[in-house]
Amino acid sequence: MKPLKVALLGCGVVGSQVIRLMHEQAGDLAARIGAPLELAGVAVRRLGRKRDIDVDPALLTTDAEALVARDDVDIVIEVIGGIEPARTLIVSALSRGKSVVTANKALLAEYGATLYEAARTGNGDLYSEASVAGAIPLLRPLRESLAGDHVKRVLGIVNGTTNYILDKMDTTGASFTDALEEAQTLGYAEADPTADVEGFDAAAKAAILAGLAFHSRVTAADVHREGITEITATDVASAKAMGCVVKLLAICARSDDGRSFGVRVHPAMIPRTHPLAGVREAYNAVFVEAESAGQLMFYGKGAGGAPTASAVLGDLVAVARNRLAGTRGPDESTYADLAVHPMGETVTRCHVALDVADKPGVLARVAELFAKHDVSIQTVRQEGHGDDAQLVIVTHRATDAALAATMEGLRELDIVRAVASVMRVEGDD
């Protein structure tokens, strides 16, 4: 069989592992596809850079656009990252009728519509399994295996760096700063950790997951985002006392009437009995609730060269098979076109710890404030006495707007010395 020619854009952490796997598994890949794969070229930024693997120098080029434009290239793998030049290169490849495999969540969450349009026009495939949760098969199960079901909610730990930090805070009592420093030393966090700890990386993934789950177009701008930089050892201890653990969650949930959905990324307490609570260190997991399938959990390595390359290779085999069969895989599905509702309309529960004066009438005034905002209290517990008295309250489900107004009111009450900890509670309904 004539080989299918593959252009690789990027030869860093992921790209070098893609080359290794293409080489080591050449025979198996050819058998599975029905034709051999041949690396046509590898675009990089710096030709002379020392690489993790040996690459034939004749394959390396800094002219990615020329590589993509070559008539003999069938499939383009983009593992450069970021918006430009990745966007221009992918559109160029797709509009020339080539198929594209990418691991680029930031690009898909921002320009997904443009890219899928280019794939339709060029009659090629655009596959992106590696863009969310690295090695974990997740996008194809959502798009294909669950195509006959009705997804109600997706709850995910999709950022390994923040999960590592929160796990350290939970198991050792460390502060955020100390846990971040340890993550940086061990290579789990970048020198500039902003994209991870402020939730930008998870928000891009949440947008991709919500779009797939609810057959609607979602961009990163639709995602309500809060990071973990404000999480204190007190928050983590408070969660522990309640039998919970703090996780940074990406949550995509349909409204009760099914007409809209919310997409958000924020830290939340989840019960230690929830399957996501057992996701330790830098692992990822995504918990899907579908009408007929019920609860499903996808777990594994969300990053790393080889795990991510495994997902890229899976896509490579799929798009190669499609090309040989003269067909395309499933297109993006946005027919439902549901609206994304604002965060204020999202319904959630809340845990709040208040430092209060230990005197008669305090509880009544606090309860009155919750009632004023139509937030009902599920449990209340007092800890300590005198100057150390703390009220720990967990609410029933209420809109985020009502909960925010209640917290604002609490901060203004003269009997409340400090609002020591506020956090949403998820995963127990």
Ligand SMILES: NC(=O)c1ccc[n+]([C@@H]2O[C@H](COP(=O)([O-])OP(=O)(O)OC[C@H]3O[C@@H](n4cnc5c(N)ncnc54)[C@H](OP(=O)(O)O)[C@@H]3O)[C@@H](O)[C@H]2O)c1
């Ligand atoms: N790393 C992970 O664990 C992981 C997990 C999931 C998804 N991803 C995604 O995979 C993609 C790649 O990540 P990575 O970690 O492999 O990145 P990386 O290690 O920084 O590698 C990026 C590669 O792109 C090349 N490059 C940069 N600008 C270029 C340009 N203008 N033209 C041609 N080549 C260019 C670089 O060339 P030089 O080598 O010459 O500098 C390098 O080889 C990103 O979209 C990322 O979000 C990564």
